[in-house]
Amino acid sequence: MIHHLLTPSLLQSLSLIHIFKGLIMTVARFAPSPTGYLHIGGLRTALFSWLWAKKMGGKFLLRIEDTDMARNSQEALVAIIEAFEWVGMDYDGEVIYQSQRFDIYNQYIVRLLEESKAYKCYMSKEELDALRESQMKAGERPRYDGKYRDFDGTPPLGVEPVIRIKAPQEGRIIFRDGVKGEIDIAADEVDDFVIARADGSPTYNFVVAIDDALMGVTDVIRGDDHLYNTPKQIVVYNALGFALPNFYHVAMINNEQGKKLSKRDGATDVMEYQKLGYLPEALLNFLVRLGWSYGDQEIFSVEELQTIFEPKSLSKSSSNYNLDKLLWLNAHYIKNKTNAELAQLLHPFGIDIREHDERELLLDATKERGKTLVELAEQIMMILKAPESYDEKAVKKGFKADSKETLLDFITMLEGWDKALHLPCDYHNVLEHFVATKEIGFGKIGQPLRIALLGSMTGSSLDEIMAIIGTKETADRVKRAIALL
Protein backbone atom coordinates (compact mmCIF):
# COMPACT_ATOMS: atom_id res chain seq x y z
CA MET A 1 0.00 0.00 0.00
CA ILE A 2 2.74 2.39 0.97
CA HIS A 3 4.35 1.96 -2.41
CA HIS A 4 1.35 3.50 -4.05
CA LEU A 5 1.47 6.52 -1.85
CA LEU A 6 5.11 7.29 -2.42
CA THR A 7 5.12 8.95 -5.83
CA PRO A 8 8.49 10.00 -7.20
CA SER A 9 7.93 13.66 -6.46
CA LEU A 10 6.77 12.89 -2.97
CA LEU A 11 9.80 10.69 -2.48
CA GLN A 12 12.02 13.52 -3.60
CA SER A 13 10.57 16.01 -1.21
CA LEU A 14 10.81 13.53 1.62
CA SER A 15 14.15 12.09 0.73
CA LEU A 16 16.97 11.99 3.19
CA ILE A 17 19.15 13.86 0.76
CA HIS A 18 16.73 16.69 0.72
CA ILE A 19 16.60 16.92 4.48
CA PHE A 20 20.35 16.55 4.67
CA LYS A 21 20.87 19.37 2.22
CA GLY A 22 18.59 21.53 4.27
CA LEU A 23 20.71 20.94 7.33
CA ILE A 24 24.14 21.30 5.85
CA MET A 25 24.34 23.99 3.28
CA THR A 26 27.36 24.19 1.06
CA VAL A 27 29.43 27.20 1.99
CA ALA A 28 32.34 28.06 -0.27
CA ARG A 29 34.62 31.04 -0.05
CA PHE A 30 37.21 33.05 -1.83
CA ALA A 31 40.00 34.32 0.39
CA PRO A 32 42.47 36.46 -1.53
CA SER A 33 45.33 38.32 0.01
CA PRO A 34 45.23 42.00 -0.88
CA THR A 35 47.54 42.48 -3.82
CA GLY A 36 45.80 45.44 -5.41
CA TYR A 37 44.21 43.61 -8.30
CA LEU A 38 42.49 40.33 -9.03
CA HIS A 39 44.75 37.85 -10.75
CA ILE A 40 43.41 35.75 -13.59
CA GLY A 41 44.28 32.58 -11.64
CA GLY A 42 42.49 33.97 -8.61
CA LEU A 43 39.43 34.63 -10.70
CA ARG A 44 39.41 31.04 -11.86
CA THR A 45 39.54 29.68 -8.31
CA ALA A 46 36.88 32.16 -7.26
CA LEU A 47 34.78 31.08 -10.22
CA PHE A 48 35.04 27.42 -9.29
CA SER A 49 34.00 28.17 -5.72
CA TRP A 50 31.21 30.48 -6.77
CA LEU A 51 29.83 28.00 -9.32
CA TRP A 52 29.92 25.20 -6.81
CA ALA A 53 28.09 27.27 -4.23
CA LYS A 54 25.46 28.25 -6.81
CA LYS A 55 25.06 24.70 -8.01
CA MET A 56 24.51 23.49 -4.45
CA GLY A 57 22.20 26.34 -3.61
CA GLY A 58 24.70 27.37 -0.98
CA LYS A 59 26.64 30.45 -0.09
CA PHE A 60 29.76 32.06 -1.43
CA LEU A 61 31.68 34.22 1.00
CA LEU A 62 34.47 36.69 0.55
CA ARG A 63 37.27 37.14 3.03
CA ILE A 64 40.30 39.35 2.77
CA GLU A 65 43.46 37.79 4.16
CA ASP A 66 45.10 40.91 5.45
CA THR A 67 46.89 39.86 8.60
CA ASP A 68 49.92 41.52 7.11
CA MET A 69 49.00 45.11 7.88
CA ALA A 70 51.50 46.64 5.49
CA ARG A 71 49.23 46.26 2.52
CA ASN A 72 46.12 48.25 1.85
CA SER A 73 43.21 45.86 1.92
CA GLN A 74 40.58 48.47 1.15
CA GLU A 75 42.07 49.28 -2.20
CA ALA A 76 42.46 45.59 -2.96
CA LEU A 77 38.86 44.94 -2.10
CA VAL A 78 37.70 47.64 -4.49
CA ALA A 79 39.73 45.98 -7.26
CA ILE A 80 38.26 42.58 -6.48
CA ILE A 81 34.72 43.87 -6.37
CA GLU A 82 35.25 45.71 -9.63
CA ALA A 83 36.41 42.50 -11.29
CA PHE A 84 33.59 40.49 -9.74
CA GLU A 85 31.07 43.01 -11.00
CA TRP A 86 32.51 42.99 -14.46
CA VAL A 87 32.22 39.23 -14.82
CA GLY A 88 28.91 39.13 -13.00
CA MET A 89 29.91 37.29 -9.86
CA ASP A 90 28.51 38.15 -6.47
CA TYR A 91 29.07 37.10 -2.89
CA ASP A 92 26.86 36.59 0.12
CA GLY A 93 26.86 38.67 3.26
CA GLU A 94 29.52 41.04 4.46
CA VAL A 95 33.15 40.92 3.43
CA ILE A 96 35.26 39.61 6.26
CA TYR A 97 38.57 41.25 7.04
CA GLN A 98 41.00 39.23 9.06
CA SER A 99 42.65 42.41 10.27
CA GLN A 100 39.45 43.16 12.18
CA ARG A 101 39.27 39.80 13.90
CA PHE A 102 42.46 39.72 15.92
CA ASP A 103 40.59 39.57 19.19
CA ILE A 104 38.86 36.42 18.03
CA TYR A 105 42.14 34.78 17.09
CA ASN A 106 43.64 35.84 20.40
CA GLN A 107 40.93 34.08 22.33
CA TYR A 108 41.84 30.85 20.59
CA ILE A 109 45.52 31.39 21.22
CA VAL A 110 44.84 31.87 24.92
CA ARG A 111 42.69 28.77 24.93
CA LEU A 112 45.34 26.62 23.25
CA LEU A 113 47.94 27.92 25.67
CA GLU A 114 45.72 27.07 28.64
CA GLU A 115 45.05 23.63 27.28
CA SER A 116 48.77 23.36 26.64
CA LYS A 117 48.16 22.58 23.02
CA ALA A 118 50.39 25.50 22.20
CA TYR A 119 53.43 26.96 23.90
CA LYS A 120 55.80 29.87 23.98
CA CYS A 121 58.99 29.43 22.05
CA TYR A 122 62.03 31.53 22.87
CA MET A 123 64.26 30.44 20.07
CA SER A 124 65.96 33.40 18.47
CA LYS A 125 65.95 33.90 14.73
CA GLU A 126 69.68 33.31 14.59
CA GLU A 127 69.33 30.03 16.42
CA LEU A 128 66.52 29.00 14.11
CA ASP A 129 68.51 29.84 11.01
CA ALA A 130 71.44 27.83 12.25
CA LEU A 131 69.14 24.90 12.96
CA ARG A 132 67.68 24.96 9.50
CA GLU A 133 71.05 25.20 7.90
CA SER A 134 72.39 22.18 9.70
CA GLN A 135 69.27 20.20 8.86
CA MET A 136 69.66 21.05 5.20
CA LYS A 137 73.25 19.90 5.33
CA ALA A 138 72.20 16.65 6.89
CA GLY A 139 69.75 16.10 4.04
CA GLU A 140 66.71 16.58 6.20
CA ARG A 141 63.66 18.68 5.65
CA PRO A 142 64.29 21.86 7.67
CA ARG A 143 61.88 22.24 10.55
CA TYR A 144 61.62 23.47 14.10
CA ASP A 145 62.97 20.86 16.49
CA GLY A 146 60.52 21.36 19.36
CA LYS A 147 63.11 22.70 21.77
CA TYR A 148 60.57 24.66 23.85
CA ARG A 149 57.70 22.24 23.43
CA ASP A 150 57.97 20.95 26.99
CA PHE A 151 60.11 23.70 28.38
CA ASP A 152 59.54 24.66 32.00
CA GLY A 153 62.80 26.33 32.87
CA THR A 154 63.66 30.01 32.99
CA PRO A 155 63.11 31.67 29.64
CA PRO A 156 66.14 33.35 28.12
CA LEU A 157 66.26 37.10 28.46
CA GLY A 158 65.80 39.48 25.62
CA VAL A 159 63.76 37.22 23.40
CA GLU A 160 60.10 37.98 22.80
CA PRO A 161 58.52 34.57 22.42
CA VAL A 162 56.40 33.37 19.55
CA ILE A 163 53.55 30.93 20.11
CA ARG A 164 53.84 27.54 18.48
CA ILE A 165 51.16 24.91 18.20
CA LYS A 166 51.86 21.31 19.18
CA ALA A 167 51.70 19.23 16.06
CA PRO A 168 51.53 15.45 16.31
CA GLN A 169 55.01 13.95 16.45
CA GLU A 170 54.24 10.56 15.07
CA GLY A 171 51.78 8.85 12.79
CA ARG A 172 50.48 10.25 9.57
CA ILE A 173 48.24 13.09 8.59
CA ILE A 174 45.85 11.80 5.98
CA PHE A 175 43.11 13.70 4.30
CA ARG A 176 40.99 13.28 1.23
CA ASP A 177 41.38 15.95 -1.36
CA GLY A 178 38.46 16.28 -3.75
CA VAL A 179 40.80 16.76 -6.67
CA LYS A 180 44.03 14.97 -5.87
CA GLY A 181 42.63 12.06 -3.93
CA GLU A 182 44.14 10.86 -0.69
CA ILE A 183 47.06 12.86 0.63
CA ASP A 184 49.22 11.06 3.12
CA ILE A 185 52.02 12.87 4.92
CA ALA A 186 54.19 11.76 7.80
CA ALA A 187 53.14 13.76 10.84
CA ASP A 188 56.73 14.69 11.67
CA GLU A 189 56.92 16.53 8.37
CA VAL A 190 54.71 19.11 10.00
CA ASP A 191 56.62 20.92 12.70
CA ASP A 192 55.30 22.96 15.60
CA PHE A 193 54.63 25.98 13.47
CA VAL A 194 54.17 29.51 14.69
CA ILE A 195 50.59 30.59 15.27
CA ALA A 196 51.39 33.97 16.80
CA ARG A 197 54.35 36.20 16.05
CA ALA A 198 56.51 37.85 18.68
CA ASP A 199 54.30 40.93 18.42
CA GLY A 200 51.29 38.79 19.18
CA SER A 201 49.74 38.88 15.71
CA PRO A 202 48.39 35.56 14.46
CA THR A 203 49.73 33.84 11.36
CA TYR A 204 48.13 32.64 8.18
CA ASN A 205 47.67 28.91 8.70
CA PHE A 206 46.13 29.55 12.09
CA VAL A 207 43.61 32.19 11.10
CA VAL A 208 42.58 30.45 7.89
CA ALA A 209 41.51 27.38 9.82
CA ILE A 210 39.68 29.43 12.43
CA ASP A 211 37.88 31.63 9.94
CA ASP A 212 36.87 28.79 7.70
CA ALA A 213 35.47 26.96 10.70
CA LEU A 214 33.75 30.02 12.17
CA MET A 215 32.30 31.06 8.83
CA GLY A 216 30.87 27.59 8.40
CA VAL A 217 32.86 26.92 5.25
CA THR A 218 32.16 23.39 4.07
CA ASP A 219 34.12 23.38 0.83
CA VAL A 220 37.54 24.92 0.47
CA ILE A 221 38.55 25.31 -3.17
CA ARG A 222 41.96 26.88 -3.61
CA GLY A 223 45.19 26.68 -5.57
CA ASP A 224 47.33 23.60 -5.08
CA ASP A 225 50.16 25.76 -3.81
CA HIS A 226 48.17 25.45 -0.59
CA LEU A 227 48.29 21.68 -0.57
CA TYR A 228 51.11 21.63 1.93
CA ASN A 229 49.34 24.13 4.18
CA THR A 230 46.43 21.77 4.59
CA PRO A 231 48.07 19.40 7.08
CA LYS A 232 49.06 22.41 9.16
CA GLN A 233 45.53 23.69 9.12
CA ILE A 234 44.29 20.25 10.04
CA VAL A 235 46.46 20.44 13.14
CA VAL A 236 44.60 23.62 14.06
CA TYR A 237 41.20 22.14 13.28
CA ASN A 238 42.00 19.18 15.50
CA ALA A 239 43.41 21.22 18.35
CA LEU A 240 40.30 23.39 18.40
CA GLY A 241 37.88 20.55 17.83
CA PHE A 242 36.51 21.94 14.56
CA ALA A 243 35.05 19.71 11.86
CA LEU A 244 37.13 19.47 8.72
CA PRO A 245 35.75 20.93 5.49
CA ASN A 246 36.13 19.29 2.09
CA PHE A 247 39.34 20.35 0.42
CA TYR A 248 39.82 20.78 -3.31
CA HIS A 249 43.25 21.77 -4.53
CA VAL A 250 43.16 23.12 -8.03
CA ALA A 251 46.25 22.86 -10.20
CA MET A 252 47.90 26.05 -11.35
CA ILE A 253 47.70 27.92 -14.64
CA ASN A 254 51.01 28.25 -16.46
CA ASN A 255 51.92 30.52 -19.33
CA GLU A 256 51.99 29.31 -22.93
CA GLN A 257 55.51 28.01 -22.40
CA GLY A 258 54.40 25.97 -19.42
CA LYS A 259 56.10 28.19 -16.87
CA LYS A 260 54.56 29.99 -13.96
CA LEU A 261 52.28 32.81 -15.07
CA SER A 262 53.91 36.17 -14.39
CA LYS A 263 53.30 39.78 -15.30
CA ARG A 264 55.75 39.39 -18.14
CA ASP A 265 53.28 37.08 -19.83
CA GLY A 266 50.89 39.94 -20.43
CA ALA A 267 47.51 40.29 -18.87
CA THR A 268 47.35 38.86 -15.36
CA ASP A 269 44.98 41.49 -13.98
CA VAL A 270 41.39 40.57 -14.74
CA MET A 271 40.49 44.16 -15.56
CA GLU A 272 43.09 44.28 -18.28
CA TYR A 273 40.90 41.89 -20.22
CA GLN A 274 38.15 44.42 -20.24
CA LYS A 275 40.49 47.03 -21.65
CA LEU A 276 41.74 44.61 -24.29
CA GLY A 277 38.20 44.11 -25.53
CA TYR A 278 37.30 40.73 -24.12
CA LEU A 279 33.79 39.86 -23.10
CA PRO A 280 33.37 38.58 -19.55
CA GLU A 281 31.44 35.54 -20.76
CA ALA A 282 34.38 34.62 -23.00
CA LEU A 283 36.89 35.02 -20.18
CA LEU A 284 34.83 32.91 -17.81
CA ASN A 285 34.22 30.24 -20.44
CA PHE A 286 37.93 30.19 -21.15
CA LEU A 287 38.91 29.96 -17.51
CA VAL A 288 36.39 27.31 -16.59
CA ARG A 289 37.75 25.01 -19.30
CA LEU A 290 41.26 25.44 -18.02
CA GLY A 291 41.40 22.56 -15.60
CA TRP A 292 37.79 21.53 -15.78
CA SER A 293 35.79 19.68 -18.38
CA TYR A 294 32.34 18.40 -19.09
CA GLY A 295 32.61 15.70 -21.72
CA ASP A 296 33.34 17.24 -25.10
CA GLN A 297 31.54 20.48 -24.45
CA GLU A 298 33.41 23.73 -25.06
CA ILE A 299 30.83 26.49 -24.90
CA PHE A 300 29.16 27.14 -21.58
CA SER A 301 26.94 29.92 -20.39
CA VAL A 302 27.30 30.97 -16.78
CA GLU A 303 23.71 29.93 -16.14
CA GLU A 304 24.46 26.45 -17.42
CA LEU A 305 27.66 26.21 -15.40
CA GLN A 306 25.71 27.02 -12.28
CA THR A 307 23.75 23.84 -12.79
CA ILE A 308 26.47 21.45 -13.94
CA PHE A 309 29.74 22.46 -12.32
CA GLU A 310 31.33 19.86 -10.07
CA PRO A 311 34.75 20.20 -8.51
CA LYS A 312 35.24 16.46 -8.78
CA SER A 313 35.84 16.81 -12.51
CA LEU A 314 38.65 19.25 -11.90
CA SER A 315 41.94 18.28 -13.47
CA LYS A 316 44.85 17.14 -11.33
CA SER A 317 47.52 18.59 -13.52
CA SER A 318 48.36 22.16 -14.30
CA SER A 319 47.26 23.73 -17.55
CA ASN A 320 48.76 26.24 -19.90
CA TYR A 321 47.27 29.56 -20.76
CA ASN A 322 46.19 29.49 -24.40
CA LEU A 323 45.49 32.85 -26.02
CA ASP A 324 44.22 31.38 -29.29
CA LYS A 325 41.40 29.66 -27.52
CA LEU A 326 40.46 32.76 -25.56
CA LEU A 327 40.36 34.70 -28.82
CA TRP A 328 38.23 32.05 -30.46
CA LEU A 329 35.77 32.12 -27.58
CA ASN A 330 35.70 35.89 -27.57
CA ALA A 331 34.95 35.97 -31.31
CA HIS A 332 32.20 33.45 -30.70
CA TYR A 333 30.55 35.56 -28.03
CA ILE A 334 30.88 38.75 -30.08
CA LYS A 335 29.15 37.09 -33.02
CA ASN A 336 26.31 36.03 -30.78
CA LYS A 337 25.64 39.43 -29.25
CA THR A 338 22.76 41.50 -30.52
CA ASN A 339 23.70 44.67 -32.34
CA ALA A 340 22.16 46.78 -29.60
CA GLU A 341 24.36 45.07 -27.03
CA LEU A 342 27.44 45.47 -29.17
CA ALA A 343 26.76 49.16 -29.73
CA GLN A 344 26.62 49.55 -25.96
CA LEU A 345 29.78 47.51 -25.40
CA LEU A 346 31.66 49.44 -28.06
CA HIS A 347 31.02 52.77 -26.43
CA PRO A 348 34.03 52.62 -24.05
CA PHE A 349 36.21 51.85 -27.06
CA GLY A 350 35.67 55.22 -28.65
CA ILE A 351 32.83 54.24 -30.93
CA ASP A 352 29.39 55.58 -30.23
CA ILE A 353 26.99 54.10 -32.74
CA ARG A 354 24.17 53.57 -30.29
CA GLU A 355 22.01 56.10 -32.15
CA HIS A 356 23.60 55.64 -35.56
CA ASP A 357 21.10 55.32 -38.45
CA GLU A 358 22.97 52.43 -39.96
CA ARG A 359 23.80 50.68 -36.69
CA GLU A 360 22.35 47.35 -37.73
CA LEU A 361 24.05 47.30 -41.08
CA LEU A 362 27.32 48.48 -39.66
CA LEU A 363 27.46 45.74 -37.06
CA ASP A 364 26.18 43.03 -39.36
CA ALA A 365 28.99 43.96 -41.71
CA THR A 366 31.72 43.89 -39.07
CA LYS A 367 30.90 41.66 -36.11
CA GLU A 368 32.37 38.56 -37.73
CA ARG A 369 35.62 40.33 -38.38
CA GLY A 370 36.70 41.26 -34.89
CA LYS A 371 38.04 38.83 -32.33
CA THR A 372 37.98 41.52 -29.67
CA LEU A 373 35.97 44.68 -29.15
CA VAL A 374 39.14 46.60 -29.95
CA GLU A 375 39.40 44.92 -33.33
CA LEU A 376 35.71 45.37 -33.94
CA ALA A 377 36.03 49.07 -33.18
CA GLU A 378 38.86 49.29 -35.70
CA GLN A 379 36.75 47.59 -38.34
CA ILE A 380 33.94 50.02 -37.74
CA MET A 381 36.24 53.03 -37.84
CA MET A 382 37.56 51.87 -41.18
CA ILE A 383 34.09 52.14 -42.63
CA LEU A 384 33.00 55.26 -40.81
CA LYS A 385 36.09 57.32 -41.57
CA ALA A 386 37.59 57.92 -44.98
CA PRO A 387 41.04 56.31 -45.24
CA GLU A 388 43.91 58.56 -44.24
CA SER A 389 46.37 56.42 -46.09
CA TYR A 390 46.28 53.57 -48.55
CA ASP A 391 47.96 50.26 -47.94
CA GLU A 392 51.00 50.15 -50.21
CA LYS A 393 50.82 46.49 -51.08
CA ALA A 394 47.14 46.75 -51.83
CA VAL A 395 47.64 49.68 -54.16
CA LYS A 396 50.44 47.91 -55.95
CA LYS A 397 48.37 44.82 -56.44
CA GLY A 398 44.88 46.15 -56.93
CA PHE A 399 45.15 49.69 -58.25
CA LYS A 400 46.17 49.45 -61.88
CA ALA A 401 46.80 52.07 -64.55
CA ASP A 402 43.22 51.96 -65.79
CA SER A 403 41.66 51.85 -62.32
CA LYS A 404 41.09 55.60 -62.09
CA GLU A 405 39.08 55.67 -65.26
CA THR A 406 37.02 52.66 -64.21
CA LEU A 407 36.31 54.24 -60.83
CA LEU A 408 35.30 57.51 -62.42
CA ASP A 409 32.91 55.71 -64.73
CA PHE A 410 31.50 53.86 -61.78
CA ILE A 411 30.68 56.92 -59.71
CA THR A 412 29.20 58.56 -62.77
CA MET A 413 26.82 55.63 -63.05
CA LEU A 414 26.21 55.65 -59.32
CA GLU A 415 25.36 59.35 -59.17
CA GLY A 416 23.16 59.09 -62.23
CA TRP A 417 21.25 56.05 -60.94
CA ASP A 418 17.54 56.72 -61.27
CA LYS A 419 16.31 54.51 -58.45
CA ALA A 420 16.69 55.13 -54.74
CA LEU A 421 19.83 53.63 -53.17
CA HIS A 422 19.49 52.49 -49.57
CA LEU A 423 20.13 48.81 -49.06
CA PRO A 424 23.20 46.74 -49.86
CA CYS A 425 21.21 45.01 -52.59
CA ASP A 426 20.54 48.36 -54.26
CA TYR A 427 24.26 48.97 -54.52
CA HIS A 428 24.76 45.40 -55.55
CA ASN A 429 22.51 46.05 -58.54
CA VAL A 430 24.54 49.07 -59.56
CA LEU A 431 27.76 47.12 -59.31
CA GLU A 432 26.35 44.25 -61.35
CA HIS A 433 24.97 46.56 -63.97
CA PHE A 434 28.29 48.34 -64.19
CA VAL A 435 30.27 45.16 -64.68
CA ALA A 436 27.80 43.95 -67.29
CA THR A 437 27.69 47.11 -69.39
CA LYS A 438 31.45 47.62 -69.26
CA GLU A 439 31.99 43.93 -69.97
CA ILE A 440 34.72 43.68 -67.38
CA GLY A 441 35.52 41.19 -64.61
CA PHE A 442 34.44 42.07 -61.11
CA GLY A 443 38.01 42.44 -59.95
CA LYS A 444 38.53 45.39 -62.26
CA ILE A 445 36.18 47.51 -60.22
CA GLY A 446 36.02 45.60 -56.93
CA GLN A 447 39.66 45.89 -55.97
CA PRO A 448 40.22 49.58 -56.72
CA LEU A 449 36.87 50.48 -55.21
CA ARG A 450 37.72 48.69 -52.00
CA ILE A 451 41.06 50.43 -51.84
CA ALA A 452 39.41 53.79 -52.44
CA LEU A 453 36.78 53.23 -49.77
CA LEU A 454 38.81 51.49 -47.07
CA GLY A 455 42.45 51.98 -48.01
CA SER A 456 42.87 48.22 -47.84
CA MET A 457 42.33 45.03 -49.82
CA THR A 458 40.30 43.34 -47.13
CA GLY A 459 37.18 44.12 -45.21
CA SER A 460 33.43 44.05 -45.36
CA SER A 461 31.50 43.64 -48.59
CA LEU A 462 31.36 46.65 -50.91
CA ASP A 463 27.57 46.63 -51.05
CA GLU A 464 27.37 46.97 -47.31
CA ILE A 465 30.03 49.62 -47.09
CA MET A 466 28.36 51.80 -49.70
CA ALA A 467 24.94 51.30 -48.15
CA ILE A 468 26.33 52.48 -44.84
CA ILE A 469 28.24 55.53 -46.02
CA GLY A 470 25.88 56.47 -48.86
CA THR A 471 26.34 57.59 -52.43
CA LYS A 472 27.88 60.95 -51.71
CA GLU A 473 30.55 59.71 -49.34
CA THR A 474 31.32 56.88 -51.75
CA ALA A 475 31.88 59.36 -54.53
CA ASP A 476 33.96 61.61 -52.28
CA ARG A 477 36.23 58.78 -51.23
CA VAL A 478 36.69 57.63 -54.79
CA LYS A 479 37.58 61.12 -55.95
CA ARG A 480 40.00 61.51 -53.12
CA ALA A 481 41.71 58.25 -53.93
CA ILE A 482 42.00 59.22 -57.58
CA ALA A 483 43.60 62.49 -56.60
CA LEU A 484 46.05 60.92 -54.19
CA LEU A 485 47.05 57.72 -55.95
Next chain:
RNA sequence: GACCCUUUCAUCUAGUGGCCAAGGAUGCUGCGUUUUCAUCGCAGUCACAGAGGUUCAAAUCCUCUAAGGGUCGCCA
Protein backbone atom coordinates in the same frame (compact mmCIF):
# COMPACT_ATOMS: atom_id res chain seq x y z
C1' G B 1 68.70 18.60 -0.24
C1' A B 2 63.89 16.65 1.91
C1' C B 3 58.69 15.98 1.34
C1' C B 4 54.31 16.19 -1.74
C1' C B 5 51.80 16.57 -6.46
C1' U B 6 51.61 15.90 -11.76
C1' U B 7 52.63 13.50 -16.79
C1' U B 8 47.15 11.58 -23.40
C1' C B 9 48.08 15.52 -30.06
C1' A B 10 51.76 22.18 -30.36
C1' U B 11 47.65 23.78 -26.60
C1' C B 12 42.85 22.80 -23.58
C1' U B 13 40.97 18.12 -22.76
C1' A B 14 37.58 13.04 -23.18
C1' G B 15 38.97 8.46 -21.29
C1' U B 16 37.97 5.02 -14.32
C1' G B 17 40.55 -2.98 -17.67
C1' G B 18 37.69 -4.88 -23.45
C1' C B 19 33.10 0.17 -26.84
C1' C B 20 40.37 3.21 -28.12
C1' A B 21 44.91 0.80 -34.34
C1' A B 22 42.55 6.80 -28.56
C1' G B 23 37.27 11.05 -29.22
C1' G B 24 36.18 16.56 -29.13
C1' A B 25 37.99 21.67 -29.28
C1' U B 26 41.77 25.47 -30.43
C1' G B 27 45.89 26.08 -33.72
C1' C B 28 47.96 24.80 -38.38
C1' U B 29 47.28 22.98 -43.75
C1' G B 30 44.01 22.19 -47.86
C1' C B 31 39.19 22.40 -50.27
C1' G B 32 34.31 24.58 -50.74
C1' U B 33 30.97 29.03 -49.92
C1' U B 34 32.07 34.47 -50.45
C1' U B 35 33.47 39.86 -55.97
C1' U B 36 38.22 40.44 -51.22
C1' C B 37 38.91 39.44 -46.04
C1' A B 38 36.36 37.30 -42.19
C1' U B 39 32.42 33.96 -40.92
C1' C B 40 30.60 29.25 -42.03
C1' G B 41 30.99 24.02 -43.93
C1' C B 42 34.15 19.86 -45.10
C1' A B 43 38.73 17.25 -45.00
C1' G B 44 43.71 16.54 -43.30
C1' U B 45 47.72 17.06 -39.55
C1' C B 46 49.11 15.69 -34.56
C1' A B 47 49.34 12.29 -28.50
C1' C B 48 48.82 7.65 -24.12
C1' A B 49 56.86 10.38 -20.91
C1' G B 50 60.11 5.63 -20.69
C1' A B 51 61.04 0.66 -18.89
C1' G B 52 59.36 -3.52 -16.42
C1' G B 53 55.30 -6.26 -14.36
C1' U B 54 49.78 -8.04 -13.24
C1' U B 55 45.92 -9.82 -16.85
C1' C B 56 43.01 -13.66 -21.94
C1' A B 57 43.02 -8.11 -22.42
C1' A B 58 46.21 -1.89 -19.96
C1' A B 59 46.05 4.99 -21.81
C1' U B 60 43.36 2.89 -17.62
C1' C B 61 46.14 -1.39 -12.01
C1' C B 62 51.36 -2.07 -9.61
C1' U B 63 56.81 -0.96 -9.47
C1' C B 64 60.89 1.74 -10.91
C1' U B 65 63.10 5.71 -13.88
C1' A B 66 62.79 10.46 -16.11
C1' A B 67 60.84 15.26 -16.68
C1' G B 68 57.88 19.33 -14.82
C1' G B 69 55.63 21.80 -10.67
C1' G B 70 54.69 22.94 -5.48
C1' U B 71 56.30 23.33 -0.37
C1' C B 72 60.00 23.57 3.33
C1' G B 73 59.02 31.74 6.87
C1' C B 74 57.64 35.36 13.11
C1' C B 75 54.45 35.85 3.73
C1' A B 76 49.79 34.79 2.40
